[in-house]
Amino acid sequence: MKIPPDSASTRSGPWLHLLVTVLSLLMIAPFVWMVVTSFKSLTEAADPEWLPGKLRWGNYPEVFRVIPFLRFALNSFVIAGWVTLLQVFTSALAAYSFARLEWPGRDRVFFCYLGTMMLPSLVMLIPTFQLMVHFGLVDSYLGLILPAAFSPFGTFLLRQFMLGIPKALDEAAEIDGASKWRIFWDVILPLSRPGLVTLAIFTFMGNYHSFFWPLVMMKTVAKFPLPVGLMFFDSERGQATHLLMAAVTMSVVPLVLIFIFLQRQLIRGVQLGAVKG
Amino acid sequence: MSGRRSSIPRLATGLAFLLPNIVGFLAFTLVPLVISFFIAFTDWNILRHNLFRDDPLQFVGLRNFSWLFQQPDFWRYLGNTFFLMLGLPFAIAGSLGAALLLIRVDRRKARWRGAVAIATAVMVASGLLLFAGGMEARGVMFIFGSLIAVTLVAGVLTGGVVYRPLFYLPHFTAGVATYVLWKKLYDAQAGPINSVLVPVLECVTQAVRAMPGAFKWGLPVCCGLAVGVMAWWQFRRLRQHWEDGTAGPMAVLAGFATVAVPCGFLLNWTGRSIWLSIGLAMVLVLACSATILRRPRSWGPAAAKSAGLGAEVALALGLVPLLLLLVGSIVFGPELPAAAAAGFEPPNWLGNYDWAKPALMLMGLWAAIGSNNMILYLAGLSNIPPELYEAADIDGASPGQRFWHVTWPQLAPVTFFIFVMGVIYGLQGGFEMARIMTLGGPAGSTTTLSYFIYTEGFETGRLGYASAAAWVMFALVFALSLLSFRFGNRRLGD
Numbered sequence: 001m002k003i004p005p006d007s008a009s010t011r012s013g014p015w016l017h018l019l020v021t022v023l024s025l026l027m028i029a030p031f032v033w034m035v036v037t038s039f040k041s042l043t044e045a046a047d048p049e050w051l052p053g054k055l056r057w058g059n060y061p062e063v064f065r066v067i068p069f070l071r072f073a074l075n076s077f078v079i080a081g082w083v084t085l086l087q088v089f090t091s092a093l094a095a096y097s098f099a100r101l102e103w104p105g106r107d108r109v110f111f112c113y114l115g116t117m118m119l120p121s122l123v124m125l126i127p128t129f130q131l132m133v134h135f136g137l138v139d140s141y142l143g144l145i146l147p148a149a150f151s152p153f154g155t156f157l158l159r160q161f162m163l164g165i166p167k168a169l170d171e172a173a174e175i176d177g178a179s180k181w182r183i184f185w186d187v188i189l190p191l192s193r194p195g196l197v198t199l200a201i202f203t204f205m206g207n208y209h210s211f212f213w214p215l216v217m218m219k220t221v222a223k224f225p226l227p228v229g230l231m232f233f234d235s236e237r238g239q240a241t242h243l244l245m246a247a248v249t250m251s252v253v254p255l256v257l258i259f260i261f262l263q264r265q266l267i268r269g270v271q272l273g274a275v276k277g
Numbered sequence: 278m279s280g281r282r283s284s285i286p287r288l289a290t291g292l293a294f295l296l297p298n299i300v301g302f303l304a305f306t307l308v309p310l311v312i313s314f315f316i317a318f319t320d321w322n323i324l325r326h327n328l329f330r331d332d333p334l335q336f337v338g339l340r341n342f343s344w345l346f347q348q349p350d351f352w353r354y355l356g357n358t359f360f361l362m363l364g365l366p367f368a369i370a371g372s373l374g375a376a377l378l379l380i381r382v383d384r385r386k387a388r389w390r391g392a393v394a395i396a397t398a399v400m401v402a403s404g405l406l407l408f409a410g411g412m413e414a415r416g417v418m419f420i421f422g423s424l425i426a427v428t429l430v431a432g433v434l435t436g437g438v439v440y441r442p443l444f445y446l447p448h449f450t451a452g453v454a455t456y457v458l459w460k461k462l463y464d465a466q467a468g469p470i471n472s473v474l475v476p477v478l479e480c481v482t483q484a485v486r487a488m489p490g491a492f493k494w495g496l497p498v499c500c501g502l503a504v505g506v507m508a509w510w511q512f513r514r515l516r517q518h519w520e521d522g523t524a525g526p527m528a529v530l531a532g533f534a535t536v537a538v539p540c541g542f543l544l545n546w547t548g549r550s551i552w553l554s555i556g557l558a559m560v561l562v563l564a565c566s567a568t569i570l571r572r573p574r575s576w577g578p579a580a581a582k583s584a585g586l587g588a589e590v591a592l593a594l595g596l597v598p599l600l601l602l603l604v605g606s607i608v609f610g611p612e613l614p615a616a617a618a619a620g621f622e623p624p625n626w627l628g629n630y631d632w633a634k635p636a637l638m639l640m641g642l643w644a645a646i647g648s649n650n651m652i653l654y655l656a657g658l659s660n661i662p663p664e665l666y667e668a669a670d671i672d673g674a675s676p677g678q679r680f681w682h683v684t685w686p687q688l689a690p691v692t693f694f695i696f697v698m699g700v701i702y703g704l705q706g707g708f709e710m711a712r713i714m715t716l717g718g719p720a721g722s723t724t725t726l727s728y729f730i731y732t733e734g735f736e737t738g739r740l741g742y743a744s745a746a747a748w749v750m751f752a753l754v755f756a757l758s759l760l761s762f763r764f765g766n767r768r769l770g771d
Contacts, residue, residue, distance in 0.1 A: 130740075131309065230457060
């Protein structure tokens with residue numbers, strides 16, 4: 001394990017592959033159990049046996065009958081989608097200002113804004129909730145979307161990206177008489193597309209998972225996003241393990257699809273976000 | 278050049294683009310922050326200050342804080358938070374190990390024939406098991422056998438590209454869905470973890486019953502010898518490094534602490550009081566360090582105070598768990614035959630006060646190994662200049678030396694970044710796990726600071742009290758990140 005990358009003989013190649021294969025299967029073993037259990041009956045699910053007697057595809061339609069799964073999923077997608085759209089837009093605006101415009105005190109303001117990432121969100125939790133009560137936003141989509149629409153991290157990520165775009169492009173556009181807004185909209189935004197996509201994936205994922213804030217804010221069952229909705233199988237109506245596993249499987253599928261198709265973007269984004277931080 | 282006159286409009290343009298963020302910052306960060314600060318000094322309680330009964334809010338000064346610090350439960354929850362953060366070193370080691378493995382697979386063109394041979398063998402073996410084994414075992418073996426074969430063939434054909442997503446998947450899906458899943462995995466009766474553990478523990482029981490003497494006397498003696506050899510090896514190694522000037526006094530202290538911590542546990546487990554154990558362990562560290570540090574250096578200038586500390590700490594992360602295991606067998610080995618008479622039971626993971634926290638740490642480890650940290654390590658590893666390895670080869674370095682003198686120092690910035698982020702998020706973490714898997718129990722053993730703040734603020738309704746706790750957490754996060762930045766920068770400097 002501790003042998004550096006390019007050393008030693010090539011003889012152990014196939015065995016290395018076998019080792020990594022076994023390890024990676026250990027990593028996904030819980031998912032295998034999840035899928036297998038989702039085909040069991042309720043009594044089989046309460047049993048330590050791994051395999052069901054026969055595959056019960058009926059568990060999946062059953063999920064839709066027991067909880068409004070589609071409604072929960074739709075809520076999740078709507079909330080995460082709007083947050084993504086707004087956050088990418090506001091972050092791009094701010095990043096443009098921090099990366100491409102010259103104004104006094106710019107970098108100091110940027111580092112202060114970046115520093116607010118260190119503030120634990122729990123400190124702001126109670127007053128933010130009271131503000132939401134005050135403005136009547138409790139139990140509304142807007143109350144979930146607005147607080148997440150601004151992000152120092154997103155600003156930072158896009159600023160790093162925009163810093164890499166050659167200055168000459170702005171100057172050429174400036175000579176052509178373009179306004180700052182035109183430069184932002186027509187020159188910088190199209191060129192930052194990979195950065196925007198990366199941020200969009202991160203934001204979407206993060207908000208698709210979000211649990212704490214919806215749990216506090218949402219009162220109407222029909223407005224629950226998926227993570228809060230999944231809890232129905234676990235506490236309120238007793239333990240319906242087989243249905244829970246079917247629901248969890250379905251809720252993980254979009255994530256896996258996003259990951260498979262956008263892997264490269266994502267990995268580049270992780271490196272962009274951290275290496276210079 | 279630009280004069281003063283043009284700086285005002287430029288400031289205006291710059292701020293205009295920032296406008297949405299400024300509004301958002303004011304509304305959702307600054308204003309709540311200020312309000313939260315004031316709430317922390319009031320007696321705001323949802324039972325007494327609500328729509329129906331609106332008593333005036335009273336400022337109570339520091340009473341919330343003093344009440345908080347007098348609660349033994351608060352200190353216990355703080356302890357839980359730090360206990361769960363002990364998983365961080367293992368997560369870092371796991372990510373680094375995974376990255377090293379994955380990058381080796383990538384760099385090396387495996388001879389595909391060998392791999393296909395192994396895959397075929399696995400296929401045949403799982404097929405045999407399908408026909409030979411019982412109903413339950415054969416199906417599972419078949420599923421995993423064919424998964425192994427498919428992954429292996431795909432991995433070889435794509436040059437290892439397939440493995441990364443499989444490692445990354447647990448982190449990527451981590452959230453309510455996987456916590457719910459693990460709650461079921463840990464189930465004491467129906468959970469697959471225990472259904473795997475039962476036959477394993479059965480074998481152990483049989484072995485202990487068959488040879489009570491070996492476990493009663495042999496195991497502790499062997500483990501005692503192993504501990505002695507490792508301690509001696511550590512002593513020799515530290516003396517050597519001190520004389521070579523590659524280890525400073527802090528590294529020597531850390532090196533001996535590695536040995537002394539298990540000794541302290543040994544004393545505590547054999548019934549000494551906790552303060553006596555800590556005291557004796559510290560005396561041991563100081564005594565051993567003194568014998569080395571008093572020796573004059575044969576040549577060269579003294580090493581910097583913190584030289585070699587990073588490597589010592591990293592080594593300690595591997596050595597301490599191993600030593601603890603050995604010491605544990607010394608202490609509890611003689612009791613094994615008596616325990617085996619009753620038979621060993623797998624733990625009721627989430628339902629047991631002592632096992633709940635390790636269970637959560639194990640799950641966190643599973644999600645953290647293949648996480649963003651692994652991707653950062655992969656990037657860091659591919660950025661190490663190959664000349665460094667060539668130079669190490671010319672000097673005749675062993676694989677271990679290549680790791681400690683090339684790879685580990687080159688990765689230090691990445692490790693530092695991961696560590697600081699882990700500390701910052703670890704202090705705030707644990708809410709989702711506690712809410713979904715254990716509701717903070719059993720008996721508060723998995724209640725972290727964040728879950729405590731949530732229950733106080735939104736279930737008990739003592740908002741002033743909860744805000745005070747949140748500010749204590751803020752102070753901790755701030756202090757720890759400041760500390761690690763100061764310490765880290767100095768360490769990276771040399």
